Amino acid sequence: MPMIRAEFISGKTEAQKRELVEALTRETARVLEVRKESVWVVLQEVEPENWAVAGTPLSDR
């Protein structure tokens, strides 16, 4: 019953999000040897001012 959570900076297209959940599900099911139906994926889009690397928000870059 794997649960995959993907956090990334907002601004991706709907097509990218669809492809991402499809790919993460397929690979998780394949490697962990579970049915795709048992894999949940949740996407969390983070605004660039809320994600910082080295203390600097990504919105500054």
Add this chain to the structure above:
Amino acid sequence: MPMIRAEFISGKTEAQKRELVEALTRETARVLEVRKESVWVVLQEVEPENWAVAGTPLSDR
């Protein structure tokens, strides 16, 4: 000091959200034998296009 996090698809009413936090708090305090004041609940509403089962976003269903 329990922390309960509930993730679900957005679209619930305010009354449901109130009842949910009340119920989760009451049951957690009762079972773990802590005061209700020490229980925190955070609700995270997820858009249906950001939650996928079997690789398909729930917005498609």
Add this chain to the structure above:
Amino acid sequence: MPMIRAEFISGKTEAQKRELVEALTRETARVLEVRKESVWVVLQEVEPENWAVAGTPLSDR
């Protein structure tokens, strides 16, 4: 497809953990009007030295 995550200090009995997942599942299904089969609960037991309130680990209390 709700996902409930409960974090609490380690040291609870197996009976408490069973009762907690049962209660959180039942209440979530009831309030959000979903089938119990669609509710996932994950318990995360935290060591008291890894949980701090007011800057003091709970292991000091």
Add this chain to the structure above:
Amino acid sequence: MPMIRAEFISGKTEAQKRELVEALTRETARVLEVRKESVWVVLQEVEPENWAVAGTPLSDR
């Protein structure tokens, strides 16, 4: 490669959020003896009706 996640009630200013990521990064790098470049901070702003203490949403207080 520390990852710091800070959840708090929405409504803080941009200046506070910048100062928070800067401070959390600096302290984490200092104490854990890692480079600031390896520290990620994600801020999660929670609406007051989605955060409850003692079963009561903070929006009621």
Add this chain to the structure above:
Amino acid sequence: MPMIRAEFISGKTEAQKRELVEALTRETARVLEVRKESVWVVLQEVEPENWAVAGTPLSDR
């Protein structure tokens, strides 16, 4: 700067865990069009008694 978190029931082999992080990283980088170096993956192995579906711990199944 995507962050992928995979939670699953403990008991997988080291080879499966290696293959999983490799696959999740590769697919995330490909779909989101970021460098693999910017993708972090964290695995969280959950004991079956701490993961419940329909209110029943997976350790009972």
Add this chain to the structure above:
Amino acid sequence: MPMIRAEFISGKTEAQKRELVEALTRETARVLEVRKESVWVVLQEVEPENWAVAGTPLSDR
């Protein structure tokens, strides 16, 4: 009511963990202008084989 979660590779000393929760609490209270008593910090130590950058577990480095 801020909640801070710090994930890092296991192997830090108890003194470092104490100093980290103290520092994260102090800075969060100061910047967000809340009492230290309302700040919770949870530490999550991750084994190096469960944390990957660029698809490679940190245990390989």
